[in-house]
Amino acid sequence: MKPLTLASLLAPLITGVAALPKQEEAVSYNGYKVYRINTLGGAAAIQDKLAALSSYEQWHQDVGHLDVLISPDEAVSFEGLGLDFRVMHQDLGTSISAESAASAKRWTKRQDNPLAWFETYHNYEDHIQYFRDLHDAFPSNSEMVSSGKSYQGRDIFGIHLWGAGGPGKPAVLYHGTVHAREWISAPVVEYITLQLINGYNAGNNQTRSFLDRYDYYIFPFVNPDGFLYTQTTDRLWRKNRQPPPAGSPNMTCLGRDINRNWEHGWDANPRGSSTNPCSQTYRGAKPGDAPENAGLDGYLRRIRDAQGIKLFVDWHSYGQYLLFPFGYAETLYAPEQGRWTKASSLISEAVRDSSDAGTTYTFGASGATLYATSGSAPDHAYAIGRAEWSFTIELRDTGRFGFVLPPDQIRPAAEEMWAGQKVLFSLLDETFFDGVGAAQLYDSVAVGVAAS
Structure with missing residues (x-):
């Protein structure tokens, strides 16, 4: 699989995006x-x-x-x-203003405190630069990649990391900012990316083992048009920015839900998505008719055929959940249910133990644990992409702030999830689930995590 070059990826970002709509007046949530x-x-x-x-x-x-x-x-x-x-x-308007005030300044790289990035939210251009910086910090073991274009022509950019022996090993695939208003997902996957790179460069044995065994493909913004819209116009926008199909009753209702537009299970459950273009969960006229999904699906299939997918994670907020297939049916469970459940209990325990707030995550099959989601990415990555492990991770919080999570929670959310992901990476190839108690299993994994 030959990814796009860095030059081809960044050219549209430098020259601008064609045919953007006229800037709308910002939506006010004052008093809401x-x-x-x-x-x-x-x-x-x-x-x-x-x-x-x-x-x-x-x-x-x-x-x-x-x-x-x-x-x-x-x-x-x-x-x-x-x-x-x-x-x-x-007053939601006041909460959004406080969040925006902390994010207003352009990022300047601060070598004395690289973790300062995680003290606030950032604009889209700074996120692009941050990934350039990550690539520059790991030039021999990374490349900038793209899965295609958004509806408005922006690259779905990402980074590909690998360890000793070069690329081509089983893949870990991350999708972030699927829903535009879920701002916390991007900095969390950025933090995990930073820890993988820094740990490898520092010679950390555990981190080196992760990158030596797997290739990592990390896409922080699979919905860039929607994310930009949350920064300029409507902080609570969820979908992409694509017009409805021709002939729709209401042509002013824009957007498809990128997490309802995947092929597998697309129309399996009427409660799992909507056929109404005005709905927040509008699934589109057919699977993959959102260009973001078409590109992501093509990329997923190429990785599947070239090297196989070990782990897929769709990053979201909020609620603090670890969810796995299936989402479109409340009583349908994958054969890997037992293994995923045991692993999730260990991930949750690691998150809780690493967090000053004692953060806990609920886990289970998506449809049975939360609600039905037809045409979702984890179901598709498992059934079509043949990912051995497939998760939706709903990040902080459980309902104090919701989508408008204060900036002072970014770094704690990222740090605790890095602890959880280290446990998950350690378990990907383990075969001793059956017959081993959760306490024994956690002890065996915790030794490696503590050593890091």
Whole structure:
């Protein structure tokens, strides 16, 4: 597989992107509130009550909770519904302003404190430069790559890392910023990339073993158009920026959900995606009709055929979950369910033990643990890409801040997940799951992690 060269990757980023839409007025969330509703009394009854409002947006749902965004005009009506709730954001506009103020300055490389990058969020151009810097720090064992173009013509850029013996070993494939508003995913995968490079350069035995056994393909922004839109116009935008199919009833509803547009299971469950272009989970007119998905799928298949995929991870937020196939059916489980469950318990334990906050992750099959997701990347990577391990990782938090996670949580979120990924990398080729208790297994892996 011959990846694109660095020059071909960066040329469009330097010359600009063709045919971009006219800049829109920024969406204001001043006065908007985000509520967490306790749904243990019955989610259906709560949805019926919410239907009395003229509008609301569902942020997130899990077992026991529903998080919703309410406009200032609807706040009094919402609070009069008699629901059991607490306030996540008293004024979402204020929370977004605080987040943006910390991210306003352009990044300048600070050699004295390389971890300063993880103290704030950054604009898209600085993320591109950061990956150039990562490549420069590992020039003989890395290359900049691209899986193709976004709808607006931006490269889906990434970095390919390898160890001794050169490239071509089984692959670890990361997709970040699948949903545009989930800002925490990019710095977490950047932190993991930095630790792999720094550890290898420093001669760390464990990190060297990871890169000597696997090739890493890390794509921090598989939805660059959507991410840029969250920075310029609408902080809560989720989908890509593609117009709906010709003839759609509402041609003003833009975007496909990149995590509902994959071929496998695309239309397997009507609850797992939407056929409505105005929905946050719009699946598209057919599988892969989002150019981002078409390029990512082609790249995945080429890696599958050339070297095989050991691990696939789709990075998201929020909720703190480790999820694995299948997502489109609540009662369908992969044959690897037992192995993935045992591994997830060890990952969760490593995250908790490394975190000052005692962060915990819930784990299980995606459809059974959280909700149905048809046409999702982990299902496709497992069934079509033949990945031996396939995960969705939902990062911090569990509902205090949600999508607008304060910058001071970036580095702790990244550090704890690096601890979890080291355990996962250590387990990828282990065969002693059966007959070994979780405590024994954790002890054996923890020795290697501690030594690093």
